[in-house]
Amino acid sequence: MNSRTLASILKYSFMYLFLIVFLTPFLLIIMNSFKKTQQFVDNPLSWPERFRFGNYADAYENMDFLHGFMNSLIITVSAVFLILIFSSMTGYLFVRFKWKLNAVLFFLMLASMALPFQVLMIPLVMLYGNADLLNMKSSLVFMYLGFGVPFGVFTFHGFIKGVPYELEESAFLEGSSRPRIFFQIVLPLLKPVFVTLIVLDVLWIWNDYLLPSLVLLSPDQKTLPLSTYNFFSSYSVDYSPLMAGLIMTVIPVLVLYLFLQKQIIKGITDGALK
Amino acid sequence: MKKSGFYRNAGTFLLFGGPSLLAFAAVVVVPFLVGLYLTFTNWDVRTADHSVVGFANYLHVFKDHVFLEQLWFTLKYVFFTVLIANAAAFFVALGLTRGGKGEKWLRTGFFTPNLIGGIVLGYLWQTLFSQVLPYLGNKYGWPLFEKSWLTDTNTAFWALIIATAWQLVGYLMMIYIAGFSGVPQDVLEASAIDGAGRFAVIRRIVLPLSVPAIVICVFISLSRSFLTYDINLALTKGGPFNSTELATYHIVQKAFLSDQYGIGQAEAVVLFAVVAIIALTQSYLLKKLEVES
Numbered sequence: 001m002n003s004r005t006l007a008s009i010l011k012y013s014f015m016y017l018f019l020i021v022f023l024t025p026f027l028l029i030i031m032n033s034f035k036k037t038q039q040f041v042d043n044p045l046s047w048p049e050r051f052r053f054g055n056y057a058d059a060y061e062n063m064d065f066l067h068g069f070m071n072s073l074i075i076t077v078s079a080v081f082l083i084l085i086f087s088s089m090t091g092y093l094f095v096r097f098k099w100k101l102n103a104v105l106f107f108l109m110l111a112s113m114a115l116p117f118q119v120l121m122i123p124l125v126m127l128y129g130n131a132d133l134l135n136m137k138s139s140l141v142f143m144y145l146g147f148g149v150p151f152g153v154f155t156f157h158g159f160i161k162g163v164p165y166e167l168e169e170s171a172f173l174e175g176s177s178r179p180r181i182f183f184q185i186v187l188p189l190l191k192p193v194f195v196t197l198i199v200l201d202v203l204w205i206w207n208d209y210l211l212p213s214l215v216l217l218s219p220d221q222k223t224l225p226l227s228t229y230n231f232f233s234s235y236s237v238d239y240s241p242l243m244a245g246l247i248m249t250v251i252p253v254l255v256l257y258l259f260l261q262k263q264i265i266k267g268i269t270d271g272a273l274k
Numbered sequence: 275m276k277k278s279g280f281y282r283n284a285g286t287f288l289l290f291g292g293p294s295l296l297a298f299a300a301v302v303v304v305p306f307l308v309g310l311y312l313t314f315t316n317w318d319v320r321t322a323d324h325s326v327v328g329f330a331n332y333l334h335v336f337k338d339h340v341f342l343e344q345l346w347f348t349l350k351y352v353f354f355t356v357l358i359a360n361a362a363a364f365f366v367a368l369g370l371t372r373g374g375k376g377e378k379w380l381r382t383g384f385f386t387p388n389l390i391g392g393i394v395l396g397y398l399w400q401t402l403f404s405q406v407l408p409y410l411g412n413k414y415g416w417p418l419f420e421k422s423w424l425t426d427t428n429t430a431f432w433a434l435i436i437a438t439a440w441q442l443v444g445y446l447m448m449i450y451i452a453g454f455s456g457v458p459q460d461v462l463e464a465s466a467i468d469g470a471g472r473f474a475v476i477r478r479i480v481l482p483l484s485v486p487a488i489v490i491c492v493f494i495s496l497s498r499s500f501l502t503y504d505i506n507l508a509l510t511k512g513g514p515f516n517s518t519e520l521a522t523y524h525i526v527q528k529a530f531l532s533d534q535y536g537i538g539q540a541e542a543v544v545l546f547a548v549v550a551i552i553a554l555t556q557s558y559l560l561k562k563l564e565v566e567s
Contacts (some may be wrong), residue, residue: 110505115302
């Protein structure tokens with residue numbers, strides 16, 4: 001064994017050791033979510049005597065987990081679907097029709113991406129509150145559409161620019177309509193962009209707390225991050241069910257990550273580098 | 275003929291652009307404009323009565339010691355978060371540039387905290403800081419951990435930084451790894467393992483070549499940590515005694531608990547201006563570094 005391989009083994013052992021330390025917070029919470037609260041308080045580092053799933057049942061019931069999960073699922077799926085369809089269509093419009101109006105609108109969208117949510121939230125709540133449109137899942141989905149469209153259009157625009165027009169030309173000469181050309185010829189080519197955007201938008205909407213906390217006020221509308229918040233505010237001393245609740249909130253995304261880790265990492269890095 | 279062409283174009287525009295432009299206008303453009311107007315009025319939520327008050331709200335913001343202190347607190351928090359998260363991400367990335375099978379697992383592992391939302395992440399660290407660390411501190415007699423970090427302003431400040439940086443590290447690491455693609459592989463190896471001359475290699479070769487990645491990473495970590503809310507709410511809830519309220523937390527309280535929309539919005543605009551100025555200045559300064567080296 002030469003010194004180079006030895007050094008490399010040392011390096012990787014060190015990196016793995018560091019990773020374990022790095023993930024200790026997470027692992028500790030998982031381990032303790034199987035213990036009784038008293039055992040956790042007595043010694044948070046002890047291995048559970050036996051794995052109690054009672055905490056999970058407890059959290060499931062008291063968080064109203066299923067309800068929150070379904071709300072989050074409905075909102076995330078419909079918002080992401082609408083963002084993808086409409087921003088791909090608009091991206092196509094901006095690339096293929098070089099009108100002045102389109103250039104101005106595209107510029108507006110790009111500029112708006114610099115605006116943080118903080119600058120918009122107060123007038124947003126005020127306007128939609130006055131119009132009596134708060135406390136509805138559909139309003140929240142519509143808001144996600146509005147916030148998600150600029151980045152979606154920007155990403156699709158960049159990709160469609162590189163798609164040669166010849167592909168559509170022959171279909172156009174044969175008399176196909178625009179929508180047909182778009183859905184049959186262009187849309188299938190956009191798959192890589194779809195994956196990137198799905199990843200970014202799902203993580204954003206699924207985990208978002210501030211916007212739904214301002215829009216969804218009644219308990220039956222709550223998404224998972226809101227249920228987690230309520231659960232912690234009202235349960236604050238009984239730690240074990242709380243930890244189980246945290247793990248349960250993370251599991252859906254974690255499962256997605258196991259299947260799609262390559263796409264998720266690529267999607268997030270691509271999103272940052274643009 | 276020309277007329278029908280116009281109608282067809284208008285139809286295409288409405289079909290392809292209509293829905294997204296409607297949502298964009300109703301959610302971003304109109305609220306932005308109304309928001310600017312709002313900062314010049316004394317809007318009352320209950321009666322919806324208002325009159326134009328000029329720059330009174332902005333004056334109020336700049337005279338409000340509580341807000342200015344919290345802005346300063348936010349600046350300090352951002353500074354250390356950006357510094358720690360980027361330094362850690364840079365060195366982790368240096369160790370993971372070859373991209374083999376084993377490295378894939380390491381990258382995946384370091385990235386995991388990014389899947390967790392701010393609320394869950396905040397409560398996870400709250401449990402650690404308020405229960406696990408004090409247990410260790412008392413058992414082994416480490417004075418640093420004997421009391422919960424969240425009961426003291428100073429230590430709660432660092433708790434916020436640690437929790438935020440923990441999430442950012444894996445994300446920034448990915449960007450640094452992508453940015454290292456312009457650096458020769460053997461240089462990277464040397465800077466990751468060799469003892470002698472290691473830091474000289476990093477300083478003279480790796481750092482200058484990765485300036486573009488550094489610019490992106492500092493920009494991202496800066497704007498993200500400036501706008502932190504969820505972690506703040508879940509980890510410290512602004513406490514003890516409102517001493518760890520970051521800017522966004524303060525704005526949310528001002529607007530939605532004290533019902534002062536005009537002042538809250540003026541604070542949000544000031545925060546946005548501060549973030550924009552700092553983010554653009556850092557990009558400009560760091561990019562200059564790239565040209566010189």
